[in-house]
Amino acid sequence: MKTIHVLLLALLPVTATAELEVFACEPGWAALATEIGGSHVNTFSATTALQDPHYIQARPSLIAKVRRADLVLCSGAQLEIGWLPALLQKANNRKVLPGSNGYMEASSYVLRLDATGNVDRAQGDIHPEGNPHIQTDPHNVAAVAKALGERMILIDPENAGVYEAGLANFLARWQEAIEVWEAKAETLRGAKAITHHKSWVYLERWLGIEEVANLEAIPGLPPTPTHLSRLTKKFDEGGADFIIRSPYQDARPSEWLSERVGIAAIVLPLTVGGTEQAQDLFSLFDDIIERLLEARVHE
Amino acid sequence: MRPWVTLAAAVLLLMTAGTAQAQESEIETLRAAVEEMRADYDARIAELERRLAVAEQNTKQAKYATQQTAVMQADVSSGNSGPAAFNPAIGVIFQGQAWHFSKNPDDYAIQGFPFGGEAGPIDEGLGIGETELIFNANVDDKFSAWLTAALALEDGEGVVEIEEAWVEATALPAGLGAKFGRFFSGIGYLNSKHSHAWDFADQPLPYQAFLGDQYIDNGVQLRWLAPTNLYMEFGGEWLQGSRYPAGGNADSGFGSYSLFANFGGDAGSDSSWLAGISYLDNAAIDRPSGDEDDPLIFNGDSKLGIAQFVWKWSPNGNWKQKNFVFQSEFFWRREDGDYVLPGGTPILYGVDQTGWYAQAVYQPIPRWRFGGRVDGLSTDDPGLLFVGTALAAPPSDPRRYSIMADWSNSEFSRLRLQFTRDEAGPLDDTQWGIQYIHSIGAHGAHAF
Numbered sequence: 222m223k224t225i226h227v228l229l230l231a232l233l234p235v236t237a238t239a240e241l242e243v244f245a246c247e248p249g250w251a252a253l254a255t256e257i258g259g260s261h262v263n264t265f266s267a268t269t270a271l272q273d274p275h276y277i278q279a280r281p282s283l284i285a286k287v288r289r290a291d292l293v294l295c296s297g298a299q300l301e302i303g304w305l306p307a308l309l310q311k312a313n314n315r316k317v318l319p320g321s322n323g324y325m326e327a328s329s330y331v332l333r334l335d336a337t338g339n340v341d342r343a344q345g346d347i348h349p350e351g352n353p354h355i356q357t358d359p360h361n362v363a364a365v366a367k368a369l370g371e372r373m374i375l376i377d378p379e380n381a382g383v384y385e386a387g388l389a390n391f392l393a394r395w396q397e398a399i400e401v402w403e404a405k406a407e408t409l410r411g412a413k414a415i416t417h418h419k420s421w422v423y424l425e426r427w428l429g430i431e432e433v434a435n436l437e438a439i440p441g442l443p444p445t446p447t448h449l450s451r452l453t454k455k456f457d458e459g460g461a462d463f464i465i466r467s468p469y470q471d472a473r474p475s476e477w478l479s480e481r482v483g484i485a486a487i488v489l490p491l492t493v494g495g496t497e498q499a500q501d502l503f504s505l506f507d508d509i510i511e512r513l514l515e516a517r518v519h520e
Numbered sequence: 521m522r523p524w525v526t527l528a529a530a531v532l533l534l535m536t537a538g539t540a541q542a543q544e545s546e547i548e549t550l551r552a553a554v555e556e557m558r559a560d561y562d563a564r565i566a567e568l569e570r571r572l573a574v575a576e577q578n579t580k581q582a583k584y585a586t587q588q589t590a591v592m593q594a595d596v597s598s599g600n601s602g603p604a605a606f607n608p609a610i611g612v613i614f615q616g617q618a619w620h621f622s623k624n625p626d627d628y629a630i631q632g633f634p635f636g637g638e639a640g641p642i643d644e645g646l647g648i649g650e651t652e653l654i655f656n657a658n659v660d661d662k663f664s665a666w667l668t669a670a671l672a673l674e675d676g677e678g679v680v681e682i683e684e685a686w687v688e689a690t691a692l693p694a695g696l697g698a699k700f701g702r703f704f705s706g707i708g709y710l711n712s713k714h715s716h717a718w719d720f721a722d723q724p725l726p727y728q729a730f731l732g733d734q735y736i737d738n739g740v741q742l743r744w745l746a747p748t749n750l751y752m753e754f755g756g757e758w759l760q761g762s763r764y765p766a767g768g769n770a771d772s773g774f775g776s777y778s779l780f781a782n783f784g785g786d787a788g789s790d791s792s793w794l795a796g797i798s799y800l801d802n803a804a805i806d807r808p809s810g811d812e813d814d815p816l817i818f819n820g821d822s823k824l825g826i827a828q829f830v831w832k833w834s835p836n837g838n839w840k841q842k843n844f845v846f847q848s849e850f851f852w853r854r855e856d857g858d859y860v861l862p863g864g865t866p867i868l869y870g871v872d873q874t875g876w877y878a879q880a881v882y883q884p885i886p887r888w889r890f891g892g893r894v895d896g897l898s899t900d901d902p903g904l905l906f907v908g909t910a911l912a913a914p915p916s917d918p919r920r921y922s923i924m925a926d927w928s929n930s931e932f933s934r935l936r937l938q939f940t941r942d943e944a945g946p947l948d949d950t951q952w953g954i955q956y957i958h959s960i961g962a963h964g965a966h967a968f
Contacts, residue, residue: 281751281784307965
């Protein structure tokens with residue numbers, strides 16, 4: 222009987238509500254939309270922090286969500302190029318097609334690093350428009366928040382007051398938090414990091430951490446044994462403070478290198494939900510800095 | 521005037537000068553030029569120092585603000601990212617293979633199922649398959665268009681075939697979508713998949729026997745997506761009926777229609793599924809099948825029903841590291857009409873046939889995938905008049921077993937090894953081969 226109920230519920234057309242339906246490609250953007258819109262938005266994240274956002278299946282459930290979305294909010298800079306176009310094509314929702322008000326790429330509102338303009342794939346999974354993992358710098362998050370607030374007002378002008386107040390409230394708390402984080406992370410300035418993928422360039426620029434190597438020899442392709450043994454020689458005598466990977470990345474390469482060169486291998490949440498502690502945008506950065514500081518202490 | 525021009529002019533004057541007096545005035549000119557240069561450089565250095573000081577004085581916040589403004593302005597002109605960065609997006613897909621058969625593939629035929637369309641065994645030996653040229657872009661704010669031109673060699677001659685050429689209406693309201701032109705029909709699961717996205721080098725037997733490998737035709741398609749959490753898509757097509765399993769542009773060029781419904785969703789964060797049913801109704805006029813030089817000719821109706829199920833799994837939905845896909849389709853076909861056997865008169869023909877396949881592909885680690893597939897066909901006996909012809913039922917149901925392993929260095933390159941035990945043809949056959957699939961340029965996102 223319960224199954225039948227669930228089935229009937231699934232079949233019922235979702236009734237129109239006053240809520241703004243936000244389809245976020247990554248959980249961080251879903252969290253940001255909630256910070257600004259509160260109970261006036263209904264957010265959904267296409268991916269979790271435990272999934273590599275480059276490689277997502279264009280699942281039927283996601284198409285069904287895009288069909289009903291008022292706003293599609295993604296990182297952009299080609300991060301979702303392998304699946305988002307397939308969702309948009311199948312979803313028959315003209316409100317959220319690129320170029321319309323209902324489509325927003327967060328990376329369009331910040332300074333993107335590593336923009337090469339070069340599309341030679343011999344260099345691996347290069348994003349010619351720059352590194353798309355922009356959410357690891359809270360200043361970027363603030364810039365996106367402002368643009369997102371404006372966009373929400375544009376789509377749903379009736380609730381403009383809610384979004385304006387939500388944005389102002391968020392930005393005030395965010396600015397305060399940034400000051401706390403920056404003070405706390407002062408000792409990290411000049412630290413050296415080896416990262417699995419080039420996912421952390423914005424965090425590194427923000428905190429003054431130097432990226433000295435990547436585990437991936439070519440961006441996007443799995444670390445090779447040859448490259449890893451080269452790294453063991455290079456960092457034989459130390460030369461780095463931590464080896465950073467994201468929760469969805471294979472643990473073995475960084476653990477393997479860590480064991481051989483004695484540099485701490487750590488997992489940092491790349492977005493909300495990446496670790497048990499990173500439950501919203503604020504605790505995300507709390508946790509990132511906590512984990513970096515802890516790794517440094519244990520050196 | 522720039523200082524160095526003055527200087528050059530002065531030097532030139534000096535060299536061509538004749539008298540000492542002239543030389544003196546020229547030295548003056550030269551000195552003035554040097555002074556001018558010094559003043560200019562001093563000014564530039566001062567300006568640089570001033571800018572450095574300003575930059576140093578900038579607070580972090582101000583720094584971010586200016587940068588962001590600059591980028592936002594840049595973005596207004598460049599537009600959003602995506603395949604439209606090239607207009608149109610252009611991609612090329614290269615496919616080729618080396619294939620071995622233990623029996624002569626020229627004699628390959630499945631008793632009771634004369635092949636039509638593009639169906640048939642892979643070319644023997646070294647060869648290239650179709651090279652696909654893909655162009656696509658938004659036409660304007662209401663339409664987008666797609667072209668796939670297949671370049672192939674047929675008997676040593678290069679031929680260009682328009683595989684797909686369609687326009688899609690993107691701005692329809694209420695979850696509607698429309699496509700018109702030449703396209704792969706939306707029936708079944710594999711029918712609309714491009715060959716570069718197949719998991720095996722060839723199509724399962726029911727696709728070969730019932731759809732001529734893949735049903736592609738000219739016409740219109742309408743789709744509607746329900747506004748529900750459960751994925752529910754309903755669609756229909758009206759098609760010209762130009763090729764197998766239709767033929768001869770019957771009914772004044774409105775020879776086929778199809779209806780389909782697809783449902784799908786997630787089961788937890790690890791699994792997702794898609795299930796669907798479809799129906800294809802064809803009218804055929806002088807439809808050829810079987811031996812190309814001496815074909816069987818069919819006139820009548822061909823009705824095909826398909827049920828499909830696909831299940832995809834990956835731990836936490838993190839597809840890149842590890843994944844598993846199971847898919848299966850079941851086909852039912854009814855044909856009523858008459859067949860003209862080579863050199864004969866029309867004989868009434870009416871049979872029910874079925875076909876199916878099931879396959880599983882597992883990617884245990886990035887780059888490597890392993891898969892197995894079983895496919896089979898079954899047919900009623902068309903009657904005594906067909907004894908001894910290609911249409912008579914085979915003594916046992918045709919079956920085929922395939923396994924494959926492929927390696928993808930990136931999502932743009934793939935090398936595949938496939939081994940097939942074929943018990944569908946006249947003689948049991950062992951086939952194996954190596955295939956490559958590579959793509960350059962823009963590459964569209966793949967559907968589920």
